[in-house]
Amino acid sequence: MYGGALMAEDYRKMWEELRIDLEAHDGLLGVLPPLFSDVFLSQEGRPARMSYFDYVFSEVHGLRIQELVTHKDKGGIVVGTYCTYAPDELIMAANGISVGLCAGADVAPEAAMEFLPANLCPLIKSSLGFKLAKVCPYIESCDLLVGETTCDGKKKFYEILGEMQEVHVMELPQKKGDTDREMWKSEVRALAARLEEVSGQKIDVAGLKQAIKVANDKRRALLRLSELRKSDPPVISGRDALLISQIAFNDDPRRFTVKLNELCDELDKRRAQGKTIGGPARPRVMVSGCPMALPNWKLANVIETSGAVVAMEEMCTGIRYFRNLVDETPNDLEGLYDAIADRYLKIDCAVFTPNTERIENILGLVRDYDIDAVVYHALTACDPYTIEAYKVQKALEDAGVPMLYVETDYGDDSGQIATRVQALLEMVD
Ligand code: BJ8
Numbered sequence: 001m002y003g004g005a006l007m008a009e010d011y012r013k014m015w016e017e018l019r020i021d022l023e024a025h026d027g028l029l030g031v032l033p034p035l036f037s038d039v040f041l042s043q044e045g046r047p048a049r050m051s052y053f054d055y056v057f058s059e060v061h062g063l064r065i066q067e068l069v070t071h072k073d074k075g076g077i078v079v080g081t082y083c084t085y086a087p088d089e090l091i092m093a094a095n096g097i098s099v100g101l102c103a104g105a106d107v108a109p110e111a112a113m114e115f116l117p118a119n120l121c122p123l124i125k126s127s128l129g130f131k132l133a134k135v136c137p138y139i140e141s142c143d144l145l146v147g148e149t150t151c152d153g154k155k156k157f158y159e160i161l162g163e164m165q166e167v168h169v170m171e172l173p174q175k176k177g178d179t180d181r182e183m184w185k186s187e188v189r190a191l192a193a194r195l196e197e198v199s200g201q202k203i204d205v206a207g208l209k210q211a212i213k214v215a216n217d218k219r220r221a222l223l224r225l226s227e228l229r230k231s232d233p234p235v236i237s238g239r240d241a242l243l244i245s246q247i248a249f250n251d252d253p254r255r256f257t258v259k260l261n262e263l264c265d266e267l268d269k270r271r272a273q274g275k276t277i278g279g280p281a282r283p284r285v286m287v288s289g290c291p292m293a294l295p296n297w298k299l300a301n302v303i304e305t306s307g308a309v310v311a312m313e314e315m316c317t318g319i320r321y322f323r324n325l326v327d328e329t330p331n332d333l334e335g336l337y338d339a340i341a342d343r344y345l346k347i348d349c350a351v352f353t354p355n356t357e358r359i360e361n362i363l364g365l366v367r368d369y370d371i372d373a374v375v376y377h378a379l380t381a382c383d384p385y386t387i388e389a390y391k392v393q394k395a396l397e398d399a400g401v402p403m404l405y406v407e408t409d410y411g412d413d414s415g416q417i418a419t420r421v422q423a424l425l426e427m428v429d
Pocket of ligand 1: 082083084085121122123124150151152153154290291316347349350351379381382383384385
């Protein structure tokens with residue numbers, strides 16, 4: 001199982017062929033097992049089926065990369081993404097594997113700062129840091145990177161990345177009117193054409209319908225897990241649910257769906273038997289805001305080791321990633337492209353204006369998941385989410401739900417955050 005499994009097989013030749021800096025990479029892999037053990041393996045009474053997700057994490061730079069290499073050897077492509085607006089279905093239908101590249105740990109900050117300003121969101125700085133330090137076998141496996149015009153930081157980051165690798169930037173509208181929708185539909189078609197060009201494979205109706213089904217099945221499994229998180233006392237921790245969401249971006253989607261449904265079967269049984277994780281009912285917290293890319297577990301860990309449970313993540317490493325399904329009924333390419341465009345434009349990221357549906361969705365989640373308090377996760381210097389916090393706070397205040405605003409980066413400020421989280425929990429206990 002976990003613990004040294006990152007090194008269990010000799011992947012060094014593969015990493016070398018991907019031009020990974022082995023020394024820097026060893027350093028990165030060295031810090032992950034103790035951190036993982038501390039955050040995840042220390043939990044008592046974890047569901048047995050979490051062992052699959054532990055294993056996937058332990059092999060995240062090993063076996064999964066091996067699978068990507070094998071896929072490429074057979075003529076497939078690997079496509080890297082940085083945002084939940086990048087349609088996975090198109091990548092799959094063009095014989096591609098999609099991999100999430102957002103990074104959640106400080107790597108090579110000095111190197112990144114030669115290109116980027118210091119007061120930029122840590123997710124962008126660290127994503128560039130992983131590339132510059134040559135420690136990410138995912139990005140080095142990619143035939144194409146897909147960017148999108150979400151926040152300014154990402155837009156300009158893609159220009160820099162474009163000097164190093166092939167990047168296709170989708171133009172994402174900032175409003176959701178008729179003209180915006182038309183523009184986005186044409187962007188979906190432009191990405192499809194670019195993927196066909198890179199892969200040399202035409203996207204056809206049967207392949208795209210199958211890809212939509214695979215992506216929807218994954219979303220349905222994630223939604224099933226979310227439903228189970230309504231249990232009070234909880235049957236699974238927020239930390240484990242976060243790990244599953246993070247792994248969803250990089251694991252094989254079919255296998256992931258099977259394994260997640262098996263975990264949900266186990267959770268169904270545990271619920272029926274009255275087995276809970278972490279003992280009696282505790283304050284139920286929702287984390288809302290910026291995504292937490294692997295291996296960013298800081299906030300969830302602080303909240304849960306302070307005596308609460310994270311019952312929901314209103315973020316892209318959470319329900320924003322899987323809330324909406326693509327309509328599976330169209331039987332022609334144009335109809336399927338439109339269905340994909342419609343589904344992705346429903347995502348309620350703070351880069352949109354106005355973004356009233358996010359507020360409505362937050363209030364809906366607070367109700368449905370019986371949330372006692374919200375912890376707002378703002379990554380430092382993220383304009384969209386730091387600014388939108390004002391409206392979220394106001395709406396929650398009106399609903400009588402306390403919100404703690406936490407602005408943080410990838411540094412170690414757990415102690416300070418814990419003091420504030422504990423004060424919040426005292427209010428709702
Ligand atoms: S759909 S949340 S994945 S853009 S945290 S890089 S917004 S400055 S990650 Fe995001 Fe897509 Fe929206 Fe989701 Fe910019 Fe903010 Fe950094 Fe962000």
